[in-house]
Amino acid sequence: MSRRILIPILVLMLIASSVLTLRQTQRLRRAQLIADEQALAALNQAAEEMQSLTLSLEKLTLSAHAAHQARLLHAVALSAGDVQQCLAALPLEQDAAAGAMSLMGQLQAEASSLLPSLTRAALTDDQRSALQQPLALCSRLSSQLSLLRDENAPAADALLNEDYPLPEVRPPASPRGLPDHTVTREAAREAARSLAPGSVLSVEDAPDASGVLPAYGFTVKTEDLQLNMEITCQGGKLLWMMPETAGFSPQHTAEECVAAALAFLDQHGFGSAEAVYLQQYDGLCVVAAAPLQDGVLLYPDLLTVQVRMDTLDTAGLEARSYWTNHTTRTLSTPALTADDAFSALAGEPVRRNERLCVIPAGDGEALCWQCTVEKEGDTYLIYVDAATGEEKAIRKVIPLDNGFTEA
């Protein structure tokens, strides 16, 4: 192409490039302005919601009527949630607003826990007195947020880094399911080798984990798989295992995979269990299994297994809940029959699969009756305390493209 044509074309391209650069700079400036505006909007909203929340708490300390107290508590919970979200939108250094956000989280939780009692009676004097401390903290936070709207206010990080109490961190419970003795790295290495399917080529060290359940890390290579796993320092048990890669070609059904998963658990000392949900992805069948004791499902001890859908080998396991919670429970005879427990269900739905189970409840566990009901095409699991008849939980079974789960 002759220079007479090429140079004008290049000049035009250069001009176009400059124009586009200018427009991009303007867009970026505008984006920054929008970000600044959004941060300011979040601050303003947080300040307003905080004023509203503080006012609701003040009224709560005066109110004597249960229904009104319920409305005020509901308002507190809503405002606390809004403030928390607004604080999250502020451009702050990490942890600057963690204390304030925790305070909002605690208020939400406290309001939610008090609401049910208001169906029986108004708040007691002690309960109202207990509101003084959060009220004082909220007043302080409200003042800080209002101050931040002032142009001359100090930086938000400095202002919000007040000493709002973070939730008490309970010391972690000793893992109930692990043996007491500790094992050496070599013993753990042999345990890792024994867990891998097929012929093992090598077992190499991987990063160890500290914390609640210290564990040795290993990478185990077989002929067609690389497995990452952790073996607990206490007891030398498999804490978790997962394959480095997947994408296996499904050759077996979900039912066969479930059977393989349960067989693996039984063969490796986890005892009998029952599949409670499953998913399939990347050629893996992921089975969540609840251990059984005398036919009772033990949900706090949940295990999750990944089975290769091409070979039925177990390639993954998640056992943290099991080792933390598993023990042989003393299961009392239920005070209520299943019919008694579910007699108050709204609309008297058709129930099926009624059985006993143990579920997490508050700081402990509860023996419950579980049943499955269908409503308008959806499936629900309902849990009722087998001793008191209290409805503990309702879970909806959610079908996914690749299995199902609960929520």
Add this chain to the structure above:
Amino acid sequence: MGANTLGKRITLALLILALLLPALPSSGAVLAWGSRGEQVALIQQRLRQWGYLSSEADGVFGQATYDAVKAFQRKNGLTADGRVGRATAEALGVSLTGGTLSADLWQETELSLLARLVSGEARGEPYVGQVAVAAVVLNRVRHDGFPDTISGVIFQSGAFDAVWDGQFDMEPTDASRRAARDAMNGWDPTGGCIYYYNPRTATNQWIWTRQVQLTIGQHAFAI
């Protein structure tokens, strides 16, 4: 220097300059009060489905839709401005460039957000490291000091570099999708960590005060 040589050098210089066209950001469609059309109707359908909107999905973005969008944003840790931009659209399960995400289920949307985050933050890391990043997000959701939704944690201001430097917008890898699923199914190689950082690049003095529980690849995971 001859005229020919000079001319060639000028030509080459112009070519180089012209070819340094800036990468243009996407047009970044935003739906707001006054917008109309199919996308608005789809957003209204989602809001109705989840109980935020009671009026009909008529495809007109008015007061009711504005209020519903704000309520949805507040509930899900997004900036409550009543406008549907990228973040809000993703949380709703709607693509602003047309069509919808692969599934209209809430869990698939959360999975998509988590997979993008993993891909943006930990692409190239060992698989265990990718699962660990996803686990940190889920641990934060459970922690009182952070928003209580996945979208709230991911979009918390300044939390993750990938959200702000464009890595989050890239299509997630297959490994990051699987890592997100595994984390949502309970795998947590960190044992409860809520922070991670790259010791080689971290400049924030505060993060160095966190207690490290383990290091995987380039990331130190801490409480």
